[in-house]
Amino acid sequence: MDLHDPDQPVLITDLHDPDQPVMIAGPAVAPDVAVVSLRRLHGRVDAAGELARVRRSYRGPLLVEPFSARDLPAVVTHADGVVVGGAWMQDFQLLRAVARTGLPVVVQRATAATLEEWLSAAEYCVAEGNRDVVLCETGTRTHLPHATIDLELVREAGRRRPVFVDVSAAPDLAVAALSAGARGLFLGEDAEPALVAEVRAKAALLGPLVRDDEPETIPDARAAIDRIDAALATLLERRAELAATVQRLKPVGGFAGRDPRREREIVEAMARRAPRLGEDRLARIMAAVIEAGLEASEERDLRIQPLANRS
Structure with a gap:
């Protein structure tokens, strides 16, 4: 275990999950x-x-x-x-x-x-x-x-x-x-x-x-990607929770309540932060993220509804 290497997770690689410092x-x-x-x-x-x-x-x-x-x-x-x-x-x-x-x-x-x-x-x-x-x-x-x-x-x-x-x-x-x-x-x-x-x-x-991260080997690059993916998963879960809150507050929620203007604004704002991806790619990515969040919200509502009826 090389603790001196500034690109190594210190006392983590061997002692516990490197994605959780x-x-x-x-x-x-x-x-x-x-x-x-x-x-x-x-x-x-x-x-x-x-x-x-x-x-x-x-x-x-x-x-x-x-x-x-x-x-x-x-x-x-x-x-x-x-x-x-x-x-x-x-x-x-x-x-x-x-x-x-x-x-x-x-x-x-x-x-x-x-x-x-x-x-x-x-x-x-x-x-x-x-x-x-x-x-x-x-x-x-x-x-x-x-x-x-x-x-x-x-x-x-x-x-x-x-x-x-x-x-x-x-x-x-x-x-x-x-x-x-x-x-x-x-x-x-x-x-x-x-x-x-x-x-x-x-x-x-x-x-x-x-x-x-400036990885010089494929394993190091993949490890860096894994760390970013862990952060992305955390953010996507939180986004889905917040999106579900918005859907519950809307007069018309779910897929029927989608707001194209709002979605375009989201993509445009993201493109300013991620110019390499550009609006077209980000639009496809965000469409998938939004739809996944709506599906998860609907599934949650279907699970909760029978419990509410029993009470």
């Missing part, structure tokens, strides 16, 4: 990746025993934050990646030892660390021959009750190295983080399923729009 951490909610912090245990437990225990109950991707370099043999045996917590970001001996494991490394930013300090921590890993390094923004201490995500810092760091953003404390910033250049998101294990679904949907929609 969101990672749910912690074994509580069928996660994409489990994150275990040995640092929080302050060296009071045997690392090998603790990680073996985790592995007995969880066989998916596992990221581990070591308490010290002494934990690394156990981490190599059981884990898929190593987390260097923000508090340890400038422990350069630990960074070097972590890099030498050969496992992918996630370097969290200390709450007061500058951009250069953060990038320098990653370079210590690269200097040991490990290029699979990704940064993770967890926020800065402010007057707020939780850490504040620095989106400008995410944008600047993302120009040099792939960045994930932990939005566990502020999931409403998920879309903003992706817009700022984040290559993926962390949500905590206590995230509600509805929130997880919402963030996944927004990430799938926004990702292809803010990502500049």
Whole structure:
């Protein structure tokens, strides 16, 4: 897994669905990746025993934050990646030892660390021959009750190295983080399923729009197309829902209520955004989209009507 490649979905290709750049951490909610912090245990437990225990109950991707370099043999045996917590970001001996494991490394930013300090921590890993390094923004201490995500810092760091953003404390910033250049998101294990679904949907929609794909191989080009198709499917589903609302509000709905003038205006507006396709092609595409939406709306009404009659 090459995390350094700016065209690779960071910590996604191998750890979960590359079309959904969101990672749910912690074994509580069928996660994409489990994150275990040995640092929080302050060296009071045997690392090998603790990680073996985790592995007995969880066989998916596992990221581990070591308490010290002494934990690394156990981490190599059981884990898929190593987390260097923000508090340890400038422990350069630990960074070097972590890099030498050969496992992918996630370097969290200390709450007061500058951009250069953060990038320098990653370079210590690269200097040991490990290029699979990704940064993770967890926020800065402010007057707020939780850490504040620095989106400008995410944008600047993302120009040099792939960045994930932990939005566990502020999931409403998920879309903003992706817009700022984040290559993926962390949500905590206590995230509600509805929130997880919402963030996944927004990430799938926004990702292809803010990502500049320049594929050089057929598989890469097809992967980029798959991401765009996922976004298109999300948009088409939403369009069908809104079109069904319009049909219900019209005096005459369904196919009989089609408005040719409105449809021409839609095509003309789209042609200004997609001149390569042109009005003729877009007219055929939109006719198919509109008709599919009307058919779906009619099918929904037919399913609902018998239920309404029974009530």
